[in-house]
Amino acid sequence: MKTKKTILVTGSSGLIGYPLVKKLLNSEVYILGIDPRELFEKNRQYTHLSNINLSKDKFLEVFEKYNVSDVIHTGGISGPMLFNDQPFKIIKNNIFFTLNLIEACRAFNKINKVIFCSSISAYGDLLEKNTDENFKFSPTNLYGASKASCDLILEKYFENYNLDILALRFSTVYGPRRETDCFIKDMVNAAKSNKKITLPFRIDLQWPYIHVDDAVSSIIAALLNEKKNNYSYNISGPDFPSYAQVANEIKKYYKNFNPSFSKNNEIKKRELFSIQKIKKDIGWQPIIDIEKGIKSFIM
Numbered sequence: 001m002k003t004k005k006t007i008l009v010t011g012s013s014g015l016i017g018y019p020l021v022k023k024l025l026n027s028e029v030y031i032l033g034i035d036p037r038e039l040f041e042k043n044r045q046y047t048h049l050s051n052i053n054l055s056k057d058k059f060l061e062v063f064e065k066y067n068v069s070d071v072i073h074t075g076g077i078s079g080p081m082l083f084n085d086q087p088f089k090i091i092k093n094n095i096f097f098t099l100n101l102i103e104a105c106r107a108f109n110k111i112n113k114v115i116f117c118s119s120i121s122a123y124g125d126l127l128e129k130n131t132d133e134n135f136k137f138s139p140t141n142l143y144g145a146s147k148a149s150c151d152l153i154l155e156k157y158f159e160n161y162n163l164d165i166l167a168l169r170f171s172t173v174y175g176p177r178r179e180t181d182c183f184i185k186d187m188v189n190a191a192k193s194n195k196k197i198t199l200p201f202r203i204d205l206q207w208p209y210i211h212v213d214d215a216v217s218s219i220i221a222a223l224l225n226e227k228k229n230n231y232s233y234n235i236s237g238p239d240f241p242s243y244a245q246v247a248n249e250i251k252k253y254y255k256n257f258n259p260s261f262s263k264n265n266e267i268k269k270r271e272l273f274s275i276q277k278i279k280k281d282i283g284w285q286p287i288i289d290i291e292k293g294i295k296s297f298i299m
Contacts, residue, residue, distance in 0.1 A: 011075030059104035175212030
């Protein structure tokens with residue numbers, strides 16, 4: 001990085017935030033991490049903030065104190081499997097958190113770039129192949145609705161308030177340290193513990209995954225991009241693996257792994273969307289296919 005930056009990373013101890021911060025600490029930047037959990041040891045380039053009031057005024061205070069130059073917003077409720085019995089918690093942690101943060105960015109008026117980690121869940125059921133960023137949002141759960149709401153609101157901040165914001169709409173993120181439900185994680189854990197696993201879909205079901213390291217590299221590419229960018233970008237992996245492929249990759253390391261599959265898909269198929277826009281505008285492309293991804297998960 002050419003210039004000294006002070007970057008605020010929300011969700012700095014999460015699946016994406018933690019490896020992102022580790023990667024950024026290899027550069028000449030200063031990182032402020034916001035997360036309820038503190039995982040990093042003391043580092044002259046890193047300050048951790050936890051248990052702070054996530055209000056606009058508090059964010060402004062933090063921006064002023066540390067002279068924040070950029071914001072990477074990976075924080076919030078991280079998937080549709082969480083807190084469905086506590087809907088307001090999803091709204092508070094995803095929508096209110098994001099609105100306070102972006103309004104503070106607008107008021108501070110010194111933020112170079114804001115990167116918002118959105119989700120494929122904002123689109124809802126993706127039944128069409130190769131859709132682009134203009135595909136209409138139609139979320140099927142509250143988590144997806146929270147991501148879609150923030151995505152749409154931030155787009156208006158991008159258009160109307162001279163804020164350079166990029167919304168990165170990630171497909172399903174997998175990789176080491178994932179704690180929430182994920183079929184790849186479940187399959188790897190079953191193989192490691194030599195336990196039987198029955199999966200609620202057919203063996204030929206394909207799913208749009210992205211390895212966490214590719215997710216991190218897309219954020220850094222967006223951060224470093226000096227060309228004019230658009231607002232929204234789809235982000236996914238280089239392939240569209242079936243669960244047969246996933247199982248075969250796991251079997252390379254655990255010969256006795258033999259998962260059972262359903263005769264029918266109990267979850268709706270999700271097609272792979274297009275990532276041509278970010279390849280063209282920013283020059284980013286994923287490199288970790290399912291073979292490399294499973295290896296990193298296991299080794």
